[in-house]
Amino acid sequence: MRLKFFIPLLAFVVLAISLGVGLTLKPRDIPSALIGDPVPEFSLPGIPGHEDGLSTADFGNGEVVLVNVFASWCIPCRQEHPLFMELARTGGIKIYGLNQRDKVEDAVQWLATFGDPYDRVGSDLDGRAGIDWGVYGVPETFIVDGRGRIIYKHIGVVTRSVLDKEILPRMEQARRQAAETAETK
Amino acid sequence: MIPEIGYFALVLALVIAVAQGTIPLIGVQRGIDSWAAVARPAAVIQFVLVTIAFLALLQAFVVSDFSVMNVVANSHTNKPMLYKISGTWGSHEGSLVMWVLILSAFGAAVAVFGNNLPPALRTRVLAIQGLIAVGFLSFSVFLSNPFERVVPAPLDGRGLNPLLQDPGLAFHPPFLYLGYVGFSIAFSFAIAALIEGRVDPAWARWVRPWTLASWGFLTVGIALGSWWAYYELGWGGWWFWDPVENASFMPWLAGTALLHSSIVVEKRDTLKTWTILLAILTFSLSLLGTFIVRSGVLNSVHAFASDPARGIFILGFLVLVVGGSLTLFAIRAPALKGGGLFAPISREGALVLNNLLLISALATVLLGTLYPLFLDALTGEKVTVGPPFFNRTFVPLMVPLIAMMAVGPMLAWKRADLAGAMSRLKVAIAAVLIVVLATFYLSGNGPVLPLLGMALGAWLVVGALTELSGRLKLFRATARDSWNRAKNLPRSAYGTAMAHGGVGIVILGMTASLSWETEKLQVMRPGDSVDVGGYEFVFEGARNVPGPNYTALRGTFRVLRGGREITVMEPETRTYSVPPMQTTEAAIKPVRLADLYAVVGDPDGNGGYATRLYHKPLLNWLWIGALIMVAGAFVSLTDRRHRVGAPARRRRRAGAAAPAPAPAPQDA
Known part of the structure; x- marks a missing residue:
C-alpha cells in the first residue's frame, strides 16, 4: 500500500467536509443576518463623473436609499439596469452604486453605454467593502432606511415584479416611518 | 391510477436495483454461478420498470393531469405540446426519473449487447450500475416523488418557467444526462477492474466506446445550453462561467482527459492507475454537478428549488460513491502493474501532457466554482468569483494544450522525432x-x-x-x-x-466574435437606422403579437448592405402570464462570415424602443465546430x-479457417 494513492481520497474528504459545512450555511439565508443592522463602516473612492465616492457617512441622513451592487463584467446587471434608469428618470429615489471588482475605466465605459442612474458610486476594487456588506454575488440590491439601517436585500436580478412588489412598497413604508418619527420629534 | 402504476414501478425498480447491486456481486466473488446470473435479467427488468415509470409521468404531463403535484407545479393547459412533454424532465423530480431511465438503459445495453465481455467483468459492471441506481432511485422514491398527488386537484397548473420553454432547452437536459450518466459505465468498469485487480488493453477497448458516446452527448448538451444562452438571454453572450455551466463543463474536461488516457492503456498497456482514477473522477464530477444544481449550496440562475434534506441526501450519496471508490482505489491501485516505458517526446508523452493540462484546467474551474464555498466554510467570509478569474487562469492553460494538439497525433509511440513532426x-x-x-x-x-x-x-x-x-x-x-x-x-x-x-x-x-464584434445599444423610433459592422439596420416599428401562452412585442428591422435589402429580422420580447415573466427572443441571421443579432426591448413611452444590435464575426463557427x-x-x-461483438465474430471466422483458434487480435 503506497501513500500517494491516498491523495485523491484525502482531497475528496476535504471537499466533502466543505460541501457539508456549505450545506449547513445555506447561502440564501445568511445575508438576512445583516437585515436590521446599520450600514457597515466603509469608505470608497469614486470614479470619474462620481468623484465623491461612497462611505458610511452618506447613509442615515433621514433619506431612504437604494444601494445597487453592479459590475461591468456582470451580464445579469444589464438586465436590471433599465429599471434603475427608469427609477432615476422618475426621480424621488436616491440610488447608490457599489461597483464590485471592476476596472475604473470599464465601469465608466459601462455607465456611458447603459446609462448612469446613480447619485453616488463607490469603487470597490478589491471587494473588501462588498464583503462587509455581505455581498454574495453580483447583482444585489439593498434598501437602507433613513437611520442608516439595512432593511432589505435582494439577491440577483431585480425584475419589474420584484421592484413593484418588494422594493418600492418597502421604501415607501420606510419613508413613512421616517416622516412619522420626524413628526413626533 | 396511472401515476400510482408509475410510482409502483419506481419502487419495484428500486427493489430490483438492490438485488442487482448485491446478489451478483456476492455470486461472482464466491463463485456461485446462479447468483451471478441474476445481473443480466435484473438489469433488463430494471430498465423496463423505469421506462414504465417514465411513460406514466409523461402521460400525466401530456394529458395535463393536475391531480399530480409535479404537473401542477410545472405545466399549464395552454402550453404547447412540445413543452408539456419537455416539462416531464423540466423539474427536479422529473429530471431524476430521466436520469435513472438513461442509467438503466445503459445498464440494459451492457446486459444485452455485452456478449463479448468476460462474464465476471460484465457481472461486476452490472452490479455496480445497480448500486448507482439504488442511490438515485431511493432519492426519487423517498425524497422526490414525481407522482405525488394533490387533493383537491387545481383547475390549472402554475406553468413551466418560460425560460425553459424553448426548443434548445427542451433537449439540453436529455443530452447532458446521456453524457453524465454514460460516464457511469466507465466508472463501473473502473470499479470492476479495481475489484478484479486487472486492467489490460482489452479493458480499455470495452470502456472506450462508452466514453466516446458519453463525451459526444455531453458535448451536444453543453453546446445546446450555450446556444440557448446565446439567443434567449439576449445579450449575445454564450458562456457565463455560471456554477451550473461549470458543473457540466468539469465532467467534460475530465472525460476528454479520460478519452485520451484510455488510448494509452489500449495501445501501450500503461498509464493504468491514472486512467482508472480519471474514470472515477469523471463520474464523480457528474455527481458533483448534480449536487451543485440541486442542493442550493451555490446560487445560480439555473438552480432548481433547493431543499436541505435533498442536499444532505446527495452529499451522503456523493460521500458513499466517491469516498468508497477512492478508498478502493487507494487500496487496490498499487497492485495494478504498469506497462511499457516511453520517452518524454512520444505519443504517450504528448498524451500525458494533454492530461496534465486538462486536469489543471479542470482544477482551476473547480476552484473558481467552489472557492466561494470553501472560504465561507473556513472563515465565514463571502466572495464572488467572476469571469475575470476564469479568463485569467483557464485561458493560459488552454494555449499550450491547443498548440500541442496539432503535433500530438503525428508523434510515434514510445519515442518520437519532434523535428520530423514539425517539418511535416x-x-x-x-x-x-x-x-x-x-x-x-x-x-x-x-x-x-x-x-x-x-x-x-x-x-x-x-x-x-x-x-x-x-x-x-x-x-x-x-x-x-x-x-x-x-x-x-x-x-x-x-x-x-x-x-x-x-x-x-x-x-x-470564439476569438473572432469576442475580438471584433460591434455592439450598438440605442433607443430607436420607426424609420431610424443604425449602421452595425457594415450592415444598415432600419427599424420599421414594433407591434404586439399574441402567442399560444404569451404576448410578444415583435420588432421589425430591415437589414441593408450597400443599399440592397438582404433580410428582415424580427426579434421578440415575450411576456408570459403563467408564471408572469419576460423572455427575450433574439433574431439571429447568419450572413457571410458573421452573425447579425437583434433584440428589441421596452418602449420608452415616446414611440421609441430600446434596441440592441450586434455584428458578431464568425460566431456560428462555434456551433459548426462543436x-x-x-x-x-x-x-x-x-x-x-x-463495433459490438466484432472481436467475437472475427474470432469465430478465424476459428473456422484455421484448425487452432487464434486469440482475438489485440489491435485493429
Whole structure:
C-alpha cells in the first residue's frame, strides 16, 4: 500500500467536509443576518463623473436609499439596469452604486453605454467593502432606511415584479416611518 | 391510477436495483454461478420498470393531469405540446426519473449487447450500475416523488418557467444526462477492474466506446445550453462561467482527459492507475454537478428549488460513491502493474501532457466554482468569483494544450522525432503566418490576444488536415493509392482529425466574435437606422403579437448592405402570464462570415424602443465546430474495433479457417 494513492481520497474528504459545512450555511439565508443592522463602516473612492465616492457617512441622513451592487463584467446587471434608469428618470429615489471588482475605466465605459442612474458610486476594487456588506454575488440590491439601517436585500436580478412588489412598497413604508418619527420629534 | 402504476414501478425498480447491486456481486466473488446470473435479467427488468415509470409521468404531463403535484407545479393547459412533454424532465423530480431511465438503459445495453465481455467483468459492471441506481432511485422514491398527488386537484397548473420553454432547452437536459450518466459505465468498469485487480488493453477497448458516446452527448448538451444562452438571454453572450455551466463543463474536461488516457492503456498497456482514477473522477464530477444544481449550496440562475434534506441526501450519496471508490482505489491501485516505458517526446508523452493540462484546467474551474464555498466554510467570509478569474487562469492553460494538439497525433509511440513532426507541419506553420498577417492587416494594431487565438485556431485546423493527408499520402502517392489508403484508414483516425479540427474551428469562432464584434445599444423610433459592422439596420416599428401562452412585442428591422435589402429580422420580447415573466427572443441571421443579432426591448413611452444590435464575426463557427467535434466522436465510434461483438465474430471466422483458434487480435 503506497501513500500517494491516498491523495485523491484525502482531497475528496476535504471537499466533502466543505460541501457539508456549505450545506449547513445555506447561502440564501445568511445575508438576512445583516437585515436590521446599520450600514457597515466603509469608505470608497469614486470614479470619474462620481468623484465623491461612497462611505458610511452618506447613509442615515433621514433619506431612504437604494444601494445597487453592479459590475461591468456582470451580464445579469444589464438586465436590471433599465429599471434603475427608469427609477432615476422618475426621480424621488436616491440610488447608490457599489461597483464590485471592476476596472475604473470599464465601469465608466459601462455607465456611458447603459446609462448612469446613480447619485453616488463607490469603487470597490478589491471587494473588501462588498464583503462587509455581505455581498454574495453580483447583482444585489439593498434598501437602507433613513437611520442608516439595512432593511432589505435582494439577491440577483431585480425584475419589474420584484421592484413593484418588494422594493418600492418597502421604501415607501420606510419613508413613512421616517416622516412619522420626524413628526413626533 | 396511472401515476400510482408509475410510482409502483419506481419502487419495484428500486427493489430490483438492490438485488442487482448485491446478489451478483456476492455470486461472482464466491463463485456461485446462479447468483451471478441474476445481473443480466435484473438489469433488463430494471430498465423496463423505469421506462414504465417514465411513460406514466409523461402521460400525466401530456394529458395535463393536475391531480399530480409535479404537473401542477410545472405545466399549464395552454402550453404547447412540445413543452408539456419537455416539462416531464423540466423539474427536479422529473429530471431524476430521466436520469435513472438513461442509467438503466445503459445498464440494459451492457446486459444485452455485452456478449463479448468476460462474464465476471460484465457481472461486476452490472452490479455496480445497480448500486448507482439504488442511490438515485431511493432519492426519487423517498425524497422526490414525481407522482405525488394533490387533493383537491387545481383547475390549472402554475406553468413551466418560460425560460425553459424553448426548443434548445427542451433537449439540453436529455443530452447532458446521456453524457453524465454514460460516464457511469466507465466508472463501473473502473470499479470492476479495481475489484478484479486487472486492467489490460482489452479493458480499455470495452470502456472506450462508452466514453466516446458519453463525451459526444455531453458535448451536444453543453453546446445546446450555450446556444440557448446565446439567443434567449439576449445579450449575445454564450458562456457565463455560471456554477451550473461549470458543473457540466468539469465532467467534460475530465472525460476528454479520460478519452485520451484510455488510448494509452489500449495501445501501450500503461498509464493504468491514472486512467482508472480519471474514470472515477469523471463520474464523480457528474455527481458533483448534480449536487451543485440541486442542493442550493451555490446560487445560480439555473438552480432548481433547493431543499436541505435533498442536499444532505446527495452529499451522503456523493460521500458513499466517491469516498468508497477512492478508498478502493487507494487500496487496490498499487497492485495494478504498469506497462511499457516511453520517452518524454512520444505519443504517450504528448498524451500525458494533454492530461496534465486538462486536469489543471479542470482544477482551476473547480476552484473558481467552489472557492466561494470553501472560504465561507473556513472563515465565514463571502466572495464572488467572476469571469475575470476564469479568463485569467483557464485561458493560459488552454494555449499550450491547443498548440500541442496539432503535433500530438503525428508523434510515434514510445519515442518520437519532434523535428520530423514539425517539418511535416510546415504547411500549418505557413497557414498560421498567413492568418496572423491577414488578421493584423484587417484589424490593425490591435491587442495580441486575438492574434494568438486566430493563430492557434488556424494551426489546429490545418494541423488536423495535414495529419490526415499525411496518412493518406495525398499528393505524394497516386490518386488510386490514396483512395485505397482512405478506405483502409481506421475510422478513429478520421474521428481524431474531425474532433481536433472542430476544436480549432470553435476557437476561431470564439476569438473572432469576442475580438471584433460591434455592439450598438440605442433607443430607436420607426424609420431610424443604425449602421452595425457594415450592415444598415432600419427599424420599421414594433407591434404586439399574441402567442399560444404569451404576448410578444415583435420588432421589425430591415437589414441593408450597400443599399440592397438582404433580410428582415424580427426579434421578440415575450411576456408570459403563467408564471408572469419576460423572455427575450433574439433574431439571429447568419450572413457571410458573421452573425447579425437583434433584440428589441421596452418602449420608452415616446414611440421609441430600446434596441440592441450586434455584428458578431464568425460566431456560428462555434456551433459548426462543436458539431464537427461531435461528428468526430461518432465517426470514431463506428471504428471496426469498437463495433459490438466484432472481436467475437472475427474470432469465430478465424476459428473456422484455421484448425487452432487464434486469440482475438489485440489491435485493429
